[in-house]
Each structure stands twice: as structure tokens, then as C-alpha cells.
Amino acid sequence: MTKVLILGANGKIARLAEEELLANTDFSMNLFLRNASRMTATDSSRQNIIDGDSTDKEALKAAMNGVDVVYANLSGSNIEDQAKTVVAAMDASSVKRLVWISTLGIYDEVPGNYGKWNHQMLDGGYLETYAAAAKVIEGSDLDYTIIRPAWLSNKDIVSYEFTEKGEPFKGTEVSRKSIADVVVKLIQDPSQEVRHSIGVNQPNTDGDKPSFY
Numbered sequence: 671m672t673k674v675l676i677l678g679a680n681g682k683i684a685r686l687a688e689e690e691l692l693a694n695t696d697f698s699m700n701l702f703l704r705n706a707s708r709m710t711a712t713d714s715s716r717q718n719i720i721d722g723d724s725t726d727k728e729a730l731k732a733a734m735n736g737v738d739v740v741y742a743n744l745s746g747s748n749i750e751d752q753a754k755t756v757v758a759a760m761d762a763s764s765v766k767r768l769v770w771i772s773t774l775g776i777y778d779e780v781p782g783n784y785g786k787w788n789h790q791m792l793d794g795g796y797l798e799t800y801a802a803a804a805k806v807i808e809g810s811d812l813d814y815t816i817i818r819p820a821w822l823s824n825k826d827i828v829s830y831e832f833t834e835k836g837e838p839f840k841g842t843e844v845s846r847k848s849i850a851d852v853v854v855k856l857i858q859d860p861s862q863e864v865r866h867s868i869g870v871n872q873p874n875t876d877g878d879k880p881s882f883y
Contacts, residue, residue, distance in 0.1 A: 672697040673736050674857055675765075677724050677756065678743035679703045683771065683822075686850035687741065687857075692716065695858065702733050724752040730759035739857050741769040747795065753803035757810045767860045768807065768814040769853055774869060776801040776818065780839040783878040804867065815856055816867035820844040821880040833869035841871025843880040848872065 674691065676684055679701035689712075691697050698716045701709060706721035722729035724744055734740065740760060744752050753770075760768060774780055775788045775797050789797070807814050821843045830848040833840050852870055856862055875881070 672738050672857070673700070674698070675700045675702060675733055675737045675740045676743065677702050677730075677740065678745065679719075680708050681743040681745070682824075683846050683849050683853070684741070684743040686847055687743075687853045688712070688717070690850055690854045691857065694854070697857070700733050700737065702730075725755050727755050727759050727762070730755060731763050734759060734763040734765050737763070737765055739767045739769065739860055740765060741853055741857060743771050747799060749799050750802040750806060753806040757806060757812060760812060761810075766813045768812045769856050770804075770807050770814055770816050771849070771853075772804050772816050772818050772867075773797070773800045774818045774820055774839050776804050777835060777867075779833075779835075779837070779869065784842055784876075785839075787879050808865075808867070813860070813864045815863040815865075817849065817852060818867060818869045819849050820869070820871040820875070821883075822846050822849070823880070823882060827872070829872050830870050831873050833871075835867040837869070839869045839871070841873065841875040842877050843875045843882070844870055844872045 674697055680703045700718050702720045702722050706719050709719050711717040720733050780788045804816055820841050823843050823845050825845040827845050828848050828851045
């Protein structure tokens with residue numbers, strides 16, 4: 671049976687992915703997060719909650735015992751340090767498959783007025799740190815997939831398309847539910863999008879900014 675380590679397990683996308691994994695697979699999960707008292711296992715036979723920090727290599731190594739796939743739903747100004755520690759812990763634990771949530775714009779791949787708006791919103795520490803973290807992941811020997819979502823909504827919809835690294839980003843927004851669906855499909859079939867960085871957007875949402883701005 672597949673075992674998944676979810677880092678940042680209390681995040682909104684992570685929570686949706688966890689629900690989908692429980693409903694549609696028999697996989698087990700290590701749910702890793704700071705202040706673990708914030709979470710309660712939905713199914714204690716399949717979910718193990720671990721209190722830890724993603725810059726703590728030894729804690730990550732312990733959480734990776736018997737794990738097949740690591741899904742990182744991390745954030746923060748120290749995201750580059752977290753990336754370095756995750757890679758080091760995976761190397762030490764001989765775990766190869768990583769699904770890493772990043773953001774659009776890390777390659778300056780967002781065209782037009784939307785790209786200018788995105789820079790205005792995210793420059794000054796956010797884009798730079800997420801780009802640096804992605805560079806760490808891409809420089810590793812892991813079987814990674816980097817997911818670059820458009821601006822996130824809470825819409826109850828699963829609808830998305832991909833762009834690959836080197837292609838102009840499409841669309842302006844995507845639902846968290848859609849990103850969770852992408853994550854779960856990659857966990858279910860780890861052979862897909864290996865060593866790819868994929869932009870993910872809801873089709874037909876082109877414009878100068880997301881609809882909710």
C-alpha cells in the first residue's frame with residue numbers, strides 16, 4: 671500500500687488532497703505540520719499526525735520512514751531553506767518522488783498585463799524566494815513535479831489545464847480543489863510529469879487579473 675508524507679498538512683490545498691486520498695484510495699498518510707494540535711485525523715487507521723518543522727532534517731527523515739511519495743505544501747519566507755532540507759532528507763531516506771507546490775511567475779513566464787500585475791503583487795520577497803526554492807528542487811536528483819498554480823480561488827470546481835516550463839502561462843486563476851486533484855492524480859500515478867514544472871490554470875480565465883480582484 672502506498673504511503674504518502676504530506677508536509678504542511680494543514681494547508682487548504684493539502685486538506686482537500688487528504689480528503690480525496692481518503693475517499694478514492696487506500697493510501698496511508700503521514701501528516702507533518704507545525705503545531706499539530708491544530709489537526710485531528712479523519713481516519714486514524716490511515717493518518718498519522720506528526721508535529722515537526724520542515725527545516726529539521728532529522729524530523730523529516732523520521733517522517734519519511736516507509737514513505738513512497740512526498741507532497742510538499744509549504745510556504746514562508748524560508749521556503750528555500752525548507753526546500754534544501756526536504757531534498758537532503760529525501761536523499762538520506764532514499765525517497766525519490768516529490769510533488770512540490772510553488773507559484774506562477776517564478777520563471778517570469780506570465781505574459782502581458784497579467785504578468786505585470788502578478789509582479790506588482792508578488793515581487794519584493796515572495797516570487798524571489800519561491801523561485802530560489804524551485805531552483806533547489808530542479809537541481810536535485812529527485813523525481814520531482816513542481817506545480818505552479820494560477821491565483822487560487824475556493825470555487826467548488828475541478829477544471830484545469832497545464833503549461834510546461836518554457837511555455838507562456840495561461841489563464842489567471844484556478845481553484846484549490848483543482849490543484850488538489852492534480853496532486854492526488856500525481857500521487858496515484860507517480861510516473862506522470864516527472865522532472866517537470868507545470869503551470870496549472872482554469873481554462874478560459876484569460877485577462878489582466880483574476881475575476882476576484
